[in-house]
Amino acid sequence: MSTAPLLDVRGLHAGYGRAEVLTGLDLRLAAGQVVTVIGPNGAGKSTMLNALMGLLPCRGQLLFDGVDLADATLEERVMLGLALVPEKRELFGTMPVEDNLVLGGWRAKKLKVPNWRGELDRVYQLFPRLQERRAQLAGTLSGGERQMLAVGRALMSRPKLLMLDEPSLGLAPLVVREIFRIIERLREQGVSILLVEQNARAALEVADYGYVLETGEIAMQGHAGELAHDPRVIETYLGAARRPQGD
Numbered sequence: 271m272s273t274a275p276l277l278d279v280r281g282l283h284a285g286y287g288r289a290e291v292l293t294g295l296d297l298r299l300a301a302g303q304v305v306t307v308i309g310p311n312g313a314g315k316s317t318m319l320n321a322l323m324g325l326l327p328c329r330g331q332l333l334f335d336g337v338d339l340a341d342a343t344l345e346e347r348v349m350l351g352l353a354l355v356p357e358k359r360e361l362f363g364t365m366p367v368e369d370n371l372v373l374g375g376w377r378a379k380k381l382k383v384p385n386w387r388g389e390l391d392r393v394y395q396l397f398p399r400l401q402e403r404r405a406q407l408a409g410t411l412s413g414g415e416r417q418m419l420a421v422g423r424a425l426m427s428r429p430k431l432l433m434l435d436e437p438s439l440g441l442a443p444l445v446v447r448e449i450f451r452i453i454e455r456l457r458e459q460g461v462s463i464l465l466v467e468q469n470a471r472a473a474l475e476v477a478d479y480g481y482v483l484e485t486g487e488i489a490m491q492g493h494a495g496e497l498a499h500d501p502r503v504i505e506t507y508l509g510a511a512r513r514p515q516g517d
């Protein structure tokens with residue numbers, strides 16, 4: 271590609287103490303793209319996101335929007351425009367919904383983005399349910415509402431790249447569909463998204479490009495539509511599509 275990617279990861283190594291989980295991962299994402307990383311439990315998907323966010327020590331080249339992230343702290347990465355919605359959502363349960371959202375706006379506030387509070391209206395447009403429940407304590411929300419709040423809070427920082435760790439995890443099928451509809455809408459709005467998912471089918475439907483991460487390495491990659499039709503991906507990750515052959 272002629273223009274530099276928004277995110278350019280080369281030879282990423284990361285792990286916990288002596289246990290190396292990622293052993294030289296390469297990944298690229300162009301601005302405006304939705305890129306998904308699928309793979310089995312324990313492959314290292316969350317480890318990758320945590321390393322990108324600066325929550326874990328790592329080695330390798332990490333370029334974000336042309337900036338080398340090697341020595342950037344978590345706060346600096348947030349200021350550069352990275353946002354992570356972690357698997358555990360990590361909301362402030364004893365605070366109202368709206369306060370959780372406002373806290374997410376500190377980057378925009380610090381950057382003196384004019385009318386950053388207007389971001390609240392955008393988030394409420396995307397998630398009318400959050401507006402209805404703006405005064406309710408976050409800890410009393412349903413699983414789906416908590417996920418919406420976690421995504422909304424990340425959007426409040428006006429990120430250049432939104433990283434989502436298993437947004438559908440633990441949610442009922444109807445709510446999962448709602449979450450993917452929202453990802454689709456964000457995509458239409460031009461938000462760049464790095465999506466880690468176990469729900470490979472839904473992830474490949476919404477994404478432009480996909481990577482398959484297996485035991486710390488990229489095993490396959492390609493345009494999402496092509497991956498979704500690849501026999502190995504179908505066999506391993508889209509198993510529900512298989513029809514019994516009667517043997």
Ligand SMILES: Nc1ncnc2c1ncn2[C@@H]1O[C@H](COP(=O)(O)OP(=O)(O)OP(=O)(O)O)[C@@H](O)[C@H]1O
Pocket residue numbers: 286289291309310311312313314315316317318468
């Ligand atoms: N805090 C930790 N300390 C030590 N090992 C960890 C820690 N977190 C994860 N691991 C190990 O790192 C490996 C990769 O885990 P990771 O959570 O990144 O995988 P994943 O692909 O996101 O899978 P999952 O979908 O289960 O979260 C696993 O073997 C896991 O046991």
